[in-house]
Amino acid sequence: MSDVPARVVLRDVGPRDGLQNEPPVATDGKVRLIDALGTTGLTEIEAVSYVHPRAIPQMADAAEVWGAVDRRPEIRYSALVPNLVGAHRALDAGFTDIEVVVSASATHNLRNINRSSEESLDAIAEVIEVAHAAGASCQVIVATAFGCPYEGEVPEDLVASYAARAHRDGADSICFGDTTGMGSPPRVRRLVGRFREQAPEATLALHFHDTRGTGMANLVAALELGVERFDASVGGLGGCPYAPGASGNIATEEAVYLLDELGVETGVDLDRLLEVADLAQRLVGRELPSRVLKAGPRTRLAV
Template structure:
């Protein structure tokens, strides 16, 4: 079936990174439920310090089991060269590298300045490409930083241009703390497009302040066709105060499919996956659609 947009499911990585550690078997059960929805891409883990993100300390163990789902494009997040080497050794060659657009968040997140993170793009790209892989650079804190305040849009565009020049294959911008609005979303995307007109541009949104779906719709209007989302709306950044609530995959699917934009993802199975992760976490997931149910079912005629 042809699709109009690509949704990447980030629940197993961004969704779980701030939660108490789940057993590897539980994560694999979640991934299996996500695969059943028809989602084409899943970010399954991150190869970072287990001390920093204990919930994802089993990255290698998860990666070793991905061969059972050959039809899905799996990827992982990395924060430096050590993580790249771990990921490639584990057989994961589609990688995302995050560069914060502010020094405050960059130091809190990875212990270096934004410029120092930019400087690592080229050697990371070299390692990934030598392994036959693909590198996506995600510009985090693209709108606001909890430490430094509003992010200058020109800084986001500058990093995007540097990333492409350094070997990035694709780009995404991230509203890490969920402060963007549709107008600001369009402005940042247009500025990135100006320096990277041909790039496959994606967006990673949070619904912290209730603007996530509106921003997704605005991004579509500005030419974006790749979206990150987390089933159940779980997740957030542990190194950015107040950064909670990814946009929920089921709500994004509901929005786009009702607008005639094909996602290729089964809504009922996505809701079932959201129910599963709620059960595994022992709490309700942060999804309005999950709480309300899917589409209204007409009453049978008497």
């Protein structure tokens, strides 16, 4: 327990990873969500992705959304980009933090972007260069890091080696994405351990999904390894394209509630965040899976 950090940074990925897996939300609803998240104490928000609208129609209005956001100087807004074209669009639009993805599973990478993981890593090296030339930072997300919906097991050594390559190529941070919620505490310990052997000085973030109910246990396991950066989505917005009705990212308010209980600071006002989770629920028009949203924190007593 001694390695548990005193403070962690949560990045809310609801506006991007969450809404990407929901029925389309109107542009002004997305802007309201991002702006509301900006009032909770969160310091990082994944705002949009610059992907082709044919691939992900939910993100077709990325430029309009970003143009309308009330950008707060204390918040780092990021954009996901699929390639160099997307990177230029994001950087031209004023993003100073971008993310790019490679899937550690050959099948998943091939099916998603029709190239090998190694070809993706080559392209990513260019994206990193372009970002740095523009004075921006670039995070490399290694997807299916804890398992692949097509292949099942993805060897930790392979995942770690791809991440280490991206780190050598200049990635400002590495994020292991548990794309379909296949992680568990022993897998978290093994992968983080392998990666630290290869790139001990890299900045590491973890991106858990709660598809199989292991999200909070994974969060605790990672904290105990000293990991300080986590993704989550407000309300538990989102889903899993491979399992209809399944949960998506861990819910930000569940993470904040648990971290508060653990005495780990997040800087986030849970009550305010719950109001934003309620807004998210109204925007997508369905009951979101977040349990803290339904029950409130333990301080909300019965009358």
